[in-house]
Amino acid sequence: MNEDRITTLGLRDVWGGVQPFALSASDRRRHLLLLGKTGSGKTTLLKNLIVQDIRAGASVALIDPHGDLAQEILSHIPRSRSKDVVYFNPADFEHPIGLNLLSSCADDTRHLVSSGVVSAFKQIWKDSWGPRLEYLLYAGIATLVACPAASLLALPRLLTDGTYRRRMLRFVADPVVKSFWETEYSRYDSRLRSEIIAPVQNKVGQLLMAAPLRNILGQAKSSLSIPFIMERGRIFIANLSKGLLGEDKSSLLGSLLVTQFQLAALAREAMPEAKRRDCYLYVDEFQNVATDAFCSILSEARKYRLNLTLSHQFTTQLRPEVREAVFGNMGSIVAFRTGAADAELLSREFGSVYPMHEFTELSNYEVLVKLLAGGQAQEPFRGRTLPALIPQNPARSRDLIRLSQERFGTPRAVVESKIARWLSRQG
Structure with missing residues (x-):
C-alpha cells in the first residue's frame, strides 16, 4: 500500500480560491461515514471513492443492496484489472457462486463463525427472536461447522434425523456442543422437541426454499474466498438488489x-502489521447488515487494515448500541442533507460549529465535513463533492x-x- 496516496472527496472554498479535501491512507484506516437523505449525493461520492481505489490497484469490496451502483462500477474497471473482479449477483440464477459459510474453518475460529451466522439470522428475524431459538440455532451451526462438506442445507436434517445427527457428531470435538445433543436434546420428548425446533425449521426452511439462496448457501464447496480477495488485492462487487432478491434475503446475504470480511480480518492477527494489505470495504445502507457482531468490527477492523466506508440515510435506522459504536469509531464524517433528528445529533458531533438548520438546508452534493488529518x-468545514463520473461502455460491464x-x-x-442427490439420501 502506498502510504503517500490520498483519496479526494471533494472541493472546498478557501481564501484565494478552491482547494480539494482528501484523506490519507492512514486516516482512511479510521473509517469514513456518509450520512444523508436519498438523492443528496451519497451514491455519487461512493462511486468516486471506489473508482479511485480501483484505479490505484487497491483491494476493494462493495456490498450494494440496490444493485445500481454495483453495475455502474463495473464499467469503470480498467482492463488491467479484469481478472481481479469477483461479481457476486445472487439474482443470476443460472450461475450461482458457492458461499459455504461453514467450510474450511480453523478450529480456533469456529465459535466466531457460529456467532457471526447466528447474528446474521438474528438481524432479519429480530422481531420474532428469542433465547431458545438462538440457543438451538447456535448449537446447530456450531455442530455443522465442524463437519466436512456440511452446509446450511444440513441444518433441518440435523434437527430431525437422529441417524444423521449421530454421524455428524463424530466430527465434533467441542465437549459442550456434543453434550447438548447427547444429554439435553436427546431427553426432550417428541412434543417438546417439535415445539423447540419449529421456529428454526420454519425460518431456515423458508429461506432455503428460495432457489437463489439455496443454490448459493447449499453448495458444499465455496467458490468465493473472502481471505483470498483481501490478501491478493481483488475487487469484490456484491449486487444484492432488494428488488430482485427480497429485503430479507438481501439483508441476510449482506450480513453474512x-x-x-470480519473473520478474514481477524485471521491477520498473526501477520506482521506491515504485511497487512489495506482492503477498502464499502457498505451502502449499512443498517441492513448491522448485526450484533458489527459493533466489534468497527473497533477491531482498523488494526487489521479493513477500512470501512459506511453509507446510510438516517441514524434512527440504527439500534442505539450500533449508533454509539458508529460515532465512537468513525474517524471522518461527511454529512449530506439530513432530517431534523440527525441534524441535532450531527451538530453536536461537529462540536456545535454548525447549527441544526445548516444540515437540513444543504443542496445536493453540498456537504458538511469532519475529517481526520x-x-x-480537524475543524469542520463546508464543501462539495466531485461531479458524477461519466458512465463508460456498457459492453465492458457485460x-x-x-x-x-x-x-x-x-x-x-x-x-x-x-443438492437433489444430497436431499434424496436418507440418514
Whole structure:
C-alpha cells in the first residue's frame, strides 16, 4: 500500500480560491461515514471513492443492496484489472457462486463463525427472536461447522434425523456442543422437541426454499474466498438488489458477507502489521447488515487494515448500541442533507460549529465535513463533492460479468443436481 496516496472527496472554498479535501491512507484506516437523505449525493461520492481505489490497484469490496451502483462500477474497471473482479449477483440464477459459510474453518475460529451466522439470522428475524431459538440455532451451526462438506442445507436434517445427527457428531470435538445433543436434546420428548425446533425449521426452511439462496448457501464447496480477495488485492462487487432478491434475503446475504470480511480480518492477527494489505470495504445502507457482531468490527477492523466506508440515510435506522459504536469509531464524517433528528445529533458531533438548520438546508452534493488529518480531528468545514463520473461502455460491464461467471459460477443444473442427490439420501 502506498502510504503517500490520498483519496479526494471533494472541493472546498478557501481564501484565494478552491482547494480539494482528501484523506490519507492512514486516516482512511479510521473509517469514513456518509450520512444523508436519498438523492443528496451519497451514491455519487461512493462511486468516486471506489473508482479511485480501483484505479490505484487497491483491494476493494462493495456490498450494494440496490444493485445500481454495483453495475455502474463495473464499467469503470480498467482492463488491467479484469481478472481481479469477483461479481457476486445472487439474482443470476443460472450461475450461482458457492458461499459455504461453514467450510474450511480453523478450529480456533469456529465459535466466531457460529456467532457471526447466528447474528446474521438474528438481524432479519429480530422481531420474532428469542433465547431458545438462538440457543438451538447456535448449537446447530456450531455442530455443522465442524463437519466436512456440511452446509446450511444440513441444518433441518440435523434437527430431525437422529441417524444423521449421530454421524455428524463424530466430527465434533467441542465437549459442550456434543453434550447438548447427547444429554439435553436427546431427553426432550417428541412434543417438546417439535415445539423447540419449529421456529428454526420454519425460518431456515423458508429461506432455503428460495432457489437463489439455496443454490448459493447449499453448495458444499465455496467458490468465493473472502481471505483470498483481501490478501491478493481483488475487487469484490456484491449486487444484492432488494428488488430482485427480497429485503430479507438481501439483508441476510449482506450480513453474512460482512461477517466473512470480519473473520478474514481477524485471521491477520498473526501477520506482521506491515504485511497487512489495506482492503477498502464499502457498505451502502449499512443498517441492513448491522448485526450484533458489527459493533466489534468497527473497533477491531482498523488494526487489521479493513477500512470501512459506511453509507446510510438516517441514524434512527440504527439500534442505539450500533449508533454509539458508529460515532465512537468513525474517524471522518461527511454529512449530506439530513432530517431534523440527525441534524441535532450531527451538530453536536461537529462540536456545535454548525447549527441544526445548516444540515437540513444543504443542496445536493453540498456537504458538511469532519475529517481526520494525520490522525487528528480537524475543524469542520463546508464543501462539495466531485461531479458524477461519466458512465463508460456498457459492453465492458457485460464482459466482466461473463468472465466472473466463468471463473466463479457453477451452472445451475449442476448445483441443483448435487443438492437433489444430497436431499434424496436418507440418514
